[in-house]
Amino acid sequence: MKIGIVCPYSWDVPGGVQFHIRDLAEHLIGRGHEVSVLAPADDDTPLPPYVVSAGRAVPVPYNGSVARLNFGILSAARVRRWLHDGSFDVIHIHEPSSPSLGLLTCWAAQGPMVATFHTSNPRSKAMIAAYALLQHALEKISARIAVSEYARRTLVEHLGGDAVVIPNGVDVDFFAKAEPQAAWQSELTRGTTAGDGPAAGGTIGFIGRIDEPRKGLPVLMRALPKILAERPGTRLLVAGRGDRKEALENLPRQMHARVEFLGMVSDEDKARLLRSVDLYVAPNTGGESFGIILVEAMSAGAPVLASDLDAFAQVLDHGQAGELFANEDADALAAAAVRLLGDEARRAELRRRGSAHVRRFDWSTVGADILAVYETVADGAASVAADERTTGLRARLGLD
Template identity: 85%
Template sequence: MRIGIVCPYSWDVPGGVQFHIRDLSEHLIALGHEVSVLAPADDDTPLPPYVVSAGRAVPVPYNGSVARLNFGFISAARVRRWLHDGGFDVVHIHEPSSPSLGLLTCWAAQGPIVATFHTSNPRSRAMIAAYAILQAALEKISARIAVSEYARRTLVEHLGGDAVVIPNGVDVDFFAKAEPNPDWQGTDDASTIGFIGRIDEPRKGLPVLMRALPRILAERPGTRLLVAGRGDEKEAVASLPSAMRSRVEFLGMVSDEDKARLLRSVDLYVAPNTGGESFGIILVEAMSAGAPVLASDLEAFTQVLDQGEAGMLYANEDADALAAAALALLTDAPRRARLRERASAHVRRFDWSTVGADILAVYETVADGAAQVAAEPAARPPRTRRGA
């Protein structure tokens, strides 16, 4: 099958959507399908052979963050050229309602279109205001996927229609088989806590974790917090007493391999995100690696963690609740072991072997439907005139 995939966000500033598209593409290619991804990218960005650049993106505030999007006449021309050259059996657009390549592709594409909705924002004024513009494009979509029930609800409430829920995928074995790094491992008296995310994006929740850290260190002074992600390190620890700042170690941006090793090494992974999350891929990666998970009780996180059975939840933005929950887990090894055991079974539903098959089934359904529609006129017997 020839599959075209549209990425709305810049390939050179990686995030959850880009990682999902990358992993889906490589999974499909490994199965023998032909895949081409159209994505914004700077001219000097090294791209995988299956990615086609649609040109440089510009930063735009979007869904509580800053997204790098690509829109305009030149982008539209590149979309049309990519569609013409690709001759795709199906086009898969991610975030078609964002002002980027997805919307341009909706307008230009003629064949079967599958769309995945990642956004969860129950009060999106932008989506409400843009409804009239979006509707004509969205009506061309043959099948809709939402990455979570929360994302599906956002779609239904803002744009109408419905979607099948297929979660983001993870290569579970990649994380499960990673080698721990001894430098990142803790001991009985000196545990390690992990955090991965953009340091300078408040909704990722690092400030909440920093407010909780003094109480954690007061009871377990040997604890270390390992932080991976881009951002201002000095600003991140500014709220901590100076004596405690040495207990925070910044690793910067890490490779996929080091991310897996970090998650395999820590005694506890904390996801203190405060909002704007439709899924929570990092939770799935942490569970895959065997890290006990503590997360804010966002609706999307609650679903990913099986209502708290596969990871512990605390009240969102409550630093005291975070500290109490972290101490309860760090001092209870059998409880952490039970979370690992439950998570290792639960996480298999997110493996690409399952998620990829579900997405392919959607592709095949819309492609078969389009083929049947195309064949109908030829299959109908010619009409005879009355009296003939």
Template identity: 50%
Template sequence: MTDEINLPDYLVSAGKPISIPYNGAVARVLFGPIAFSRVRQWISSGDFDILHLHEPAIPSISLLACWAAEGPMVGTFHAAAKHQKVIYAIGPILEPAIEKLSARIAVSEAARLTLTSHLETDAVVIPNGIYAKRYANGVAREKWSGNTIGFIGRFEEPRKGLHVLLEALPIITRFAPDVRVLVAGPGDPKDVEESIDPQLRHRFEFLGRISEDDKADFMSSVAIYVAPNTGGESFGIILAEALAGGACVVASDIPAFDSLLGSGKYGALFPSENPTELAKVVIDLLRDENKRVELAKSGKEHAQIFDWDVVAKDIFSIYEMALVGGEKISLSSENRPWNRFLSREGDKD
């Protein structure tokens, strides 16, 4: 099939995903009998010691694998939201699958609370990993330096909060007339540019997608990195990368960001969706270089706990716990209705 062309040997295609709105973003989901058949073939031929499934509580390849397999399985849960309608809707068929997991990981306390409130099960918190050393070695570039505010993300997604920064900018420029906003990430800037006050458009620069090396330099260059996200975040990996790169971070006080930044110890916080308060925090930091430097220093030290050298050891300890029984992964012998239906329909492919 065309979706299998030029895949490296360590990747196996389960088919072509579809895009659906999920948790304020767009998720690429693959689910159904054909995918289930491919997952079963993969499990049968893989001779795996353990399966590590990401987000097995939503219709996905991970959930299909959880249904199809038995043996040592670890699930990592990323989503953080007060009301997960999908989980509520399919809760009765999720619970038996989640109970099959040997261990559960949540990437943040916010993700853990989502899991406990929706499925009445718990997890150990292990954060997402980053290559902290790569970001620590970033080199400041003159073109991104000065009184600059950095933003990285899919700026077309409302939950990323660029509109909050746009509303704060007129206030910021009254006290910092030379400030510039550098926006990196995928998307068409045309609509955003049209919403910017014409007198302020020259202060914006859209960089498009940037490489990981460029991102490290970006974080080392900007005076302040702003994450004005309005919700739907379970961790905030871009914040961890910004901290590791030595940026002074300003973020909205959504639960995941508040937790990652130590309630303001490692980065400044402002009330979510409040451009006036965002402006006040940014102005205060632009005026006080010593405060910026100290905040960036403490943040950079804190970011080391997210380095893969640390995170991988924690995950491996979970693997060791899950493998205590000595069994390997095999195809499930369960005869639940959805297993029978998916297997029968998939065999028609």
């Protein structure tokens, strides 16, 4: 099958949607399909052979963050050329309602189209106002996918219609088989202490953009002094782009040495980090429709502690595969982290439950579900085309 996938966000700025599209494309290519991804990208960005650049993106405030999007006359021309050259059996558009390549593709494309909705937002006046502009384009979509029940709810409330829920995918074995990094491990992981002494520590991991408040690092930083008061040997590893000075400005100076900033890490190092920590904390405060990092952490065998966002609760099987704390409550985060770091049996239980639960998010399952949607809309389009040819032939023969 020839599959065209449209990425709305800049390929050179990592994010959950880009990772999902990358992994989906590589999974489909591995299954023998021909895949082309159209994405915004700077001219000097190294791209995989299956990615076609639609030109440079511009930063736009979107969904509580800053997204790098691509829109305009030049972008529209590149979309049309990509569609013409691709002759795709099915086109898969991600976030078609965002002001980027997906919406341009909806306007320009003909034939079977699938759309995936990632965003989870409260109903907004801006979205209601934009509906008239979006309606014609969205009516051309043959099938809709939402990555979670909360993304589906956003779609229903904002735009009408419905969607099948297919979660984001993860290569579970990639994370499960990663080698831990000794420098990131604590005495708990190495088994040199029972973990319940007054000086015992443990390693907490956080991965996310430091300068994006909704990722929740400020909440974790507010919790850290109380964690260190109970477990002074605790270390926090922070991976992600942003200003470390800004992150540390409200933390007492004598505690700065307990925080290590790793900057941007490769996929391999992310997997090693998640395999090395005693506890992964996701303190995100909102704007999340899924929580791919939770799936990655569970795949690596890390016990997970996350804010009780609806989407996070669903990914963590409502507290069965990972623990939850009250959103934005630094005291609740600290209390839960101290308890978990001191309870080896509970952490082992979360590892077992998380490792079992996460298999439903593996690409072997998710990819097959997405491919089934492709085949359904492609077969439906072929059937409609055949009916139209038959009707036309009967009319020309005077049989109707």
